[in-house]
Amino acid sequence: MANRAGSSSSRLETLHEEDDYDSYGAESGWVEAKTHCDHLPSLSSDLTHIPIPSTPCSRCQHPSENWLCLSCKVVLCSRFVNKHMLEHYQQTTHSIALSFSDLSVWCFACDSYLDAQLIQQLRPFHETAYILKFGQAPPFRSVESSRVDDKPAMDVPSSS
Numbered sequence: 001m002a003n004r005a006g007s008s009s010s011r012l013e014t015l016h017e018e019d020d021y022d023s024y025g026a027e028s029g030w031v032e033a034k035t036h037c038d039h040l041p042s043l044s045s046d047l048t049h050i051p052i053p054s055t056p057c058s059r060c061q062h063p064s065e066n067w068l069c070l071s072c073k074v075v076l077c078s079r080f081v082n083k084h085m086l087e088h089y090q091q092t093t094h095s096i097a098l099s100f101s102d103l104s105v106w107c108f109a110c111d112s113y114l115d116a117q118l119i120q121q122l123r124p125f126h127e128t129a130y131i132l133k134f135g136q137a138p139p140f141r142s143v144e145s146s147r148v149d150d151k152p153a154m155d156v157p158s159s160s
Helices: 008-019 084-092 123-134
Strands: 030-034 066-069 075-077 096-099 105-107 112-114 151-155
Touching: 066 084, 075 084, 096 123
Parallel strands: 030 112
Antiparallel strands: 030 151, 066 075, 066 096, 096 105, 105 112
């Protein structure tokens, strides 16, 4: 497959082209994000000492495309770099991670993005990471504005 070290958003576009992926809104860059996850009890209850978004992978020191484990707060690189976060999930079953690239949240066990703005347990992590990355609180959207035909969605920014 093309460019294995690319960002997750460019990788998503490549997957759409190669696999003829047909999902709600896929042609416009939208992916469905779950609004519920059975793995939320594994989240850390401690929001102190969350690493800053520029923290490199703790195993290979790769500077970008890193994820924060929301169970133990380790920072590891994506499956499109050296797969350290994926390996962490496989070794620990810590299933939920936040991308420092785009602040999306992924559940490895569900194999799905999670809506960090609609899932109350994820909001504090998303808000803290947003503040650390941008220096201000995130603009939260309402439940009504997040639904199209009753399907929750999350915009995946394209890499330009």
